[in-house]
Structure formats: structure tokens, C-alpha cells
Amino acid sequence: xxxxxxxxxxxxxxxxxxxxxxxxxxxxxxxxxxxxxxxxxxxxxxxxxxxxxxxxxxxxxxxxxxxxxxxxxxxxxxxxxxxxxxxxxxxxxxxxxxxxxxxxxxxxxxxxxxxxxxxxxxxxxxxxxxxxxxxxxxxxxxxxxxxxxxxxxxxxxxxxxxxxxxxxxxxxxxxxxxxxxxxxxxxxxxxxxxxxxxxxxxxxxxxxxxxxxxxxxxxxxxxxxxxxxxxxxxxxxxxxxxxxxxxxxxxxxxxxxxxxxxxxxxxxxxxxxxxxxxxxxxxxxxxxxxxxxxxxxxxxxxxxxxx
Numbered sequence: 001x002x003x004x005x006x007x008x009x010x011x012x013x014x015x016x017x018x019x020x021x022x023x024x025x026x027x028x029x030x031x032x033x034x035x036x037x038x039x040x041x042x043x044x045x046x047x048x049x050x051x052x053x054x055x056x057x058x059x060x061x062x063x064x065x066x067x068x069x070x071x072x073x074x075x076x077x078x079x080x081x082x083x084x085x086x087x088x089x090x091x092x093x094x095x096x097x098x099x100x101x102x103x104x105x106x107x108x109x110x111x112x113x114x115x116x117x118x119x120x121x122x123x124x125x126x127x128x129x130x131x132x133x134x135x136x137x138x139x140x141x142x143x144x145x146x147x148x149x150x151x152x153x154x155x156x157x158x159x160x161x162x163x164x165x166x167x168x169x170x171x172x173x174x175x176x177x178x179x180x181x182x183x184x185x186x187x188x189x190x191x192x193x194x195x196x197x198x199x200x201x202x203x204x205x206x207x208x209x210x211x212x213x214x215x216x217x218x219x220x221x222x223x224x225x226x227x228x229x230x231x232x233x234x235x236x237x238x239x240x241x242x243x244x245x246x247x248x249x250x251x252x253x254x255x256x257x258x259x260x261x262x263x264x265x266x267x268x269x270x271x272x273x274x275x276x277x278x279x280x281x282x283x284x285x286x287x288x289x290x291x292x293x294x295x296x297x298x299x300x301x302x303x304x305x306x307x
Contacts, residue, residue, distance in 0.1 A: 033137045033181075033203055040101045041181060041202055042147065043092040045130055047103040048188055049123055050089050053082035055108065056116045068113040074165050075113075078120070081157050088150050095146065104195035117165050122283065124158035126179070126187050129262070133178035169288055172260030175240035179262060182206070182274050183281050210235075210265050210280040217259070217286055220252045225265050225279035236272035238262040245269045259288045 057079060065075045093100045110116035131151035138144045155176065163170035185204040208226040215221035223230055230248045237244045239258040246253045247269065255261070264280030266272040 035138055035140050035143050036096065036099050037200075037203060038134050038137045038147075039092055039096050039143065040099070040200055041134060041204075042131065042150070043089065043096065043101055044104075044202070045127060045184070045188060046085060046088040046092060046150075047101075048106060048191060049127060050082070050085040051103065051106045052108055052120070052123060052191070053078060053085055055106075056110060056113075057082055060113045060116065065113040070113050070117060070165060074117070077160065077165075081120075084153055084157070088153075091146065091150075095143065099200070101199045102196045104199075105193045106191050107193050108191055117161060121158065121161045121166055121168065124154055124161055125260075125283075126184060127154040128158055129177050129179040130184040132176055133180055133184065135178075168285070169259055172285075173240050173258070177238050177240055177260070177262055179238070179281075180273065182277070183262070183264065186281055187283075205274055207264070207277055207281070208279045210263065210282045212255075212263070212282055212284060215255050215284050217255055217257045220254050222251055223248055223253050223265075224251070228265065228279050230265055230279070233278060234266050234269050236264050236266045236277075238264075238272075243272060245272075255284065258286075260285050 057075070060075070062072070062075045066072055108116075108119060110119050128151060131147055131154065135144065135147060135151075138147060159170040162168045181202070182204045185202065186206045189206055208228055210225050210230075211223065213222040213224075223235060231251065232248060234245045234247050235253045237246065237256050237258070239256065239261050244256045245266070245268075246256070248265075261284040262280075263282045263284060264272055264277045266276045267278055268276040
């Protein structure tokens with residue numbers, strides 16, 4: 001039996017003011033979120049994913065993957081995913097034409113094929129949630145179809161990386177979790193070092209880091225936020241189409257019984273949006289057995305992604 005562990009991806013910048021790339025404009029601006037904005041938001045994420053896979057595959061050989069305990073066929077499948085992400089970039093760039101944002105420079109904290117695979121699981125899951133959350137803003141039916149077929153492919157990636165490669169849960173439940181533009185931006189921006197100054201701004205803001213310690217479903221966990229007092233505020237836990245609000249008391253919150261959660265700190269006990277979120281987002285993933293019950297008590301690992 002292995003001991004419970006928390007896998008943490010630390011942020012490259014922990015204060016909201018440090019997140020300056022890609023360019024962000026005030027999320028409360030009266031400027032509309034139109035199809036061009038949504039497609040550029042999606043393209044920003046696809047550039048990031050494409051660079052992530054291309055860089056790792058340039059760094060690690062098939063022997064490296066095998067030596068690190070990954071399946072013999074894993075690298076070949078990751079090559080296919082890399083090609084998919086490049087195809088997504090080309091499709092979105094073509095749709096946007098001269099309005100398309102350009103690729104940025106990136107830095108990813110993987111040091112081995114296994115840490116690359118763990119980060120791939122995070123990025124693919126966030127990609128699914130990003131498309132699901134942004135769908136409400138798309139008005140052009142052709143663009144909506146484009147987003148739908150990219151989303152479904154990203155979901156296949158996420159399930160494959162989590163299941164056969166990382167031996168984790170290939171899904172979190174009957175529904176994926178939609179995330180707002182700023183929440184996804186906060187997660188993605190930590191990997192972006194700089195962007196062309198000519199890139200269009202996005203209607204987003206970034207939040208300070210939110211950290212959980214000793215998190216388990218149904219149990220109290222310690223929670224802190226960088227530069228923000230969490231005491232008396234609420235943690236909004238997103239899972240599927242549901243949001244659960246839990247007040248921070250004595251530096252702790254009780255984590256809902258769920259296998260996968262996104263969490264933000266909010267000043268409201270009923271709303272978690274750009275006007276109320278004060279820190280986040282944390283990603284909590286807990287193993288569950290084949291019958292769908294939590295298996296954290298058996299000592300399997302949980303994942304707490306701190307950004």
C-alpha cells in the first residue's frame with residue numbers, strides 16, 4: 001500500500017498583477033465577448049498545447065518514455081495528439097484570418113516523461129472545461145460546430161492520458177465541468193512567458209493562488225490564498241454542472257464528496273464569477289475504484305494543482 005501523496009504544480013507567479021501575458025483587459029469591460037474573442041481565446045490555448053507537446057517530444061525519446069515506466073506505445077500516441085493540436089491551431093487561425101492572435105513563448109515544468117504525462121492530464125482536462133465554458137458566447141453556428149468537434153477530441157485525449165497512460169480516472173462523472181474564461185486564463189497563464197505586443201487583448205483577469213493541504217473527499221482540508229485572507233470567505237467547488245459553496249472556518253473547509261473538483265475562493269456564498277472570485281483556481285483529483293467509490297482511503301494518490 002503506498003502512502004497518500006499530493007502532486008503539486010507550483011505557479012511561476014502567484015500575484016494577480018504578475019499575470020500580464022497574454023494581454024488581458026478588464027473582464028468587467030462593456031466590450032462584448034463576440035465570436036472573434038472566443039476563437040482567439042481558444043487559439044491561445046491551442047498554441048499552448050501545441051508547444052507543450054512539440055517541446056516534450058523533442059526532449060524525450062521512446063526509450064526515455066519506457067525507462068520512466070510509461071507504456072511502449074505512449075510516445076507514438078502523444079505524437080498523434082501533437083498533430084491534433086497543430087491541426088486545431090491551423091483551423092482556428094484560418095477561421096480568424098488577419099484577426100488571429102499569434103503564438104507566445106512558453107515554459108513548462110516537466111522534467112521527465114512521467115511528469116510531462118501528468119501535466120498533459122491537467123492541460124487536456126482544462127482544455128475540455130475551457131471549450132465547455134466558452135460555448136455560451138458563440139453565435140455563429142459553424143464556429144459552434146468547430147468548437148464542438150475540437151472539444152470532443154480534447155475529451156478523448158484527456159481520457160486516454162488519464163486512463164491507459166497515468167492509470168488514473170478517465171472521467172470524473174457524467175458531466176464535464178465548464179469553466180469561465182478568467183478561471184482558465186489563470187491556469188494557462190503560468191506557462192506563458194511573453195507574447196507579441198500586437199496580440200489582441202482578452203476580456204479576462206487572473207487570480208492569486210489558492211492552495212489546499214491534506215485534501216480528501218468529505219474531510220476538512222487546510223486552505224490558504226496568496227495575499228488574501230481566506231477566513232470567512234467561501235470556497236466554490238465546481239464539479240460537473242454543480243457548484244457547492246463552503247465557508248472557510250478556522251482556515252479549513254470540508255471538501256465535497258466528488259472525484260474531481262475545481263475550486264476558487266469567493267466573497268459570495270451564491271456566486272463565483274469575476275466580480276466575486278478572490279483566489280484560485282485549485283484542481284483536486286481523487287482516485288476512485290471501478291465501482292465509482294472513492295479509493296483515497298486505500299492510500300492512492302490525489303492531485304492538488306496550485307496556481
